[in-house]
Amino acid sequence: FDAHFGTQIPSSLKMRDRANNSLVAPTHINRYFFPSTYPVFVKDAAGGRIRDLDGNEYVDLSGGYGPHILGYSHPVVNEAIISGVTAGNVNGIGHEPEVELAELLVDAFPAAEKAILCNSGTESVLLAVRLCRAYRRRDVVVKFEGHYHGFSDQGMVSSWFRFTGDKHAPEPIAGTLGSDSGVVRNTLVFQYGDIGGLDRLREHADRLACVIVEPMPSSTAAIDEEFLSALRRTTADLGIPLVFDEVVTGFRVAYGGAQTIAGIEPDLTCLGKIIGGGLPCGAVVGRAELTDMARSSEDPFLDYEKKAFAGGTLSGNSLTCRAGNAVLTHLRDHPTLYEDLEARTRWLRAEFEESTRKRGIACRINARGSIFSLNFSHRSAGVYRERMAGSNFKATIALAYYMRKHGVYLPELHSFLLSAAHTDDDLAVVGKAFDLSLTDMAGD
Numbered sequence: 001f002d003a004h005f006g007t008q009i010p011s012s013l014k015m016r017d018r019a020n021n022s023l024v025a026p027t028h029i030n031r032y033f034f035p036s037t038y039p040v041f042v043k044d045a046a047g048g049r050i051r052d053l054d055g056n057e058y059v060d061l062s063g064g065y066g067p068h069i070l071g072y073s074h075p076v077v078n079e080a081i082i083s084g085v086t087a088g089n090v091n092g093i094g095h096e097p098e099v100e101l102a103e104l105l106v107d108a109f110p111a112a113e114k115a116i117l118c119n120s121g122t123e124s125v126l127l128a129v130r131l132c133r134a135y136r137r138r139d140v141v142v143k144f145e146g147h148y149h150g151f152s153d154q155g156m157v158s159s160w161f162r163f164t165g166d167k168h169a170p171e172p173i174a175g176t177l178g179s180d181s182g183v184v185r186n187t188l189v190f191q192y193g194d195i196g197g198l199d200r201l202r203e204h205a206d207r208l209a210c211v212i213v214e215p216m217p218s219s220t221a222a223i224d225e226e227f228l229s230a231l232r233r234t235t236a237d238l239g240i241p242l243v244f245d246e247v248v249t250g251f252r253v254a255y256g257g258a259q260t261i262a263g264i265e266p267d268l269t270c271l272g273k274i275i276g277g278g279l280p281c282g283a284v285v286g287r288a289e290l291t292d293m294a295r296s297s298e299d300p301f302l303d304y305e306k307k308a309f310a311g312g313t314l315s316g317n318s319l320t321c322r323a324g325n326a327v328l329t330h331l332r333d334h335p336t337l338y339e340d341l342e343a344r345t346r347w348l349r350a351e352f353e354e355s356t357r358k359r360g361i362a363c364r365i366n367a368r369g370s371i372f373s374l375n376f377s378h379r380s381a382g383v384y385r386e387r388m389a390g391s392n393f394k395a396t397i398a399l400a401y402y403m404r405k406h407g408v409y410l411p412e413l414h415s416f417l418l419s420a421a422h423t424d425d426d427l428a429v430v431g432k433a434f435d436l437s438l439t440d441m442a443g444d
């Protein structure tokens, strides 16, 4: 794109070249899928803003893909981390912060009795599926098309981009090269929102370990409460554990996650992101009958075959737990924070919609509880694959590029996230940048 970047972001460009010589950065979507033409390397971050190596400031709507609901460098998190470092970071030995985090998690979800801590959302899904397989002594996992559950083979089956088979009974497809084909074969794929399709659960009930679903898929930022109720009823009838993946939505759309909004109790809930205050963290919470599949017992060797193993050297380390406790306590004690976020989300969504409407641009924006999903698409309905097929992804990528030019960091091809630290001023910058970016895009 523009030659003027040589003067605007010279240090980031230099760092990009240096990084490319030694670092494969698959966790950074903007370097994995499509090397960004506007790379940003952060020098520091505070509140709702980040600053790059050249001193350019951006209002950040990536939120680090989820953890930073209080914004960057929040004093309560900083203090917790600093005191944790001073006290010594402990892992693999019991300590109070891990007990406190488990208590906070269990208290947040009516359906949760016990928690197991791990290091990421990916790990929480691996663990939840293992607990269910151990409990049911069955292998097959049911998941929904387009739902990403972390980067494990299981988490990525039919998670994005490539879809085959009947839309009501999709064929499972590996989400990445290098997947174990056995995992793909042991997965059944359903459509979120397709209540009629749930009859297939009855047909396969005897093979099923569990059903895992994002109750509020981040690709749509919308909860289908009627569908979730039907799913809960059917799985309960059949005795199949229902796992909610609330790695993104837990403590974000409401303190108790999407399940609190929908009023539905899953058997297990997968968590991550916010619960570690920006440090690596994950957790499975849920019914003790399931979580206890991994419980230690008086005589571990005698009943070893009857248990599922949960491990992780750094799982529940005291530093992560202290950071998580600080964020969760703050969120719990400031319940109006969620109403404020919702109001800001509505305001910004209206700004976006006004900008696209006045230009006649087909753009579908779903926004709820600080999560925005934006697609340049004529389709507002239909199942996941149909909405994706109708979306102009090049325009979404171009938008991220122009928004950076106008002082806003958007992640490419990922939902945008507001934090409680974004000020009215920050939001005004975003609204204006969106309008200017659409003008730039129309002009190119």
Ligand code: PMP
Residues within 6 Å of the ligand: 065, 120, 121, 122, 123, 125, 148, 149, 150, 151, 214, 218, 245, 246, 247, 248, 272, 273
């Ligand atoms: N589940 C969902 C719904 C996610 O969006 C993600 C990551 N964005 C994960 C699981 C995996 O979490 P992590 O990246 O922490 O492993």
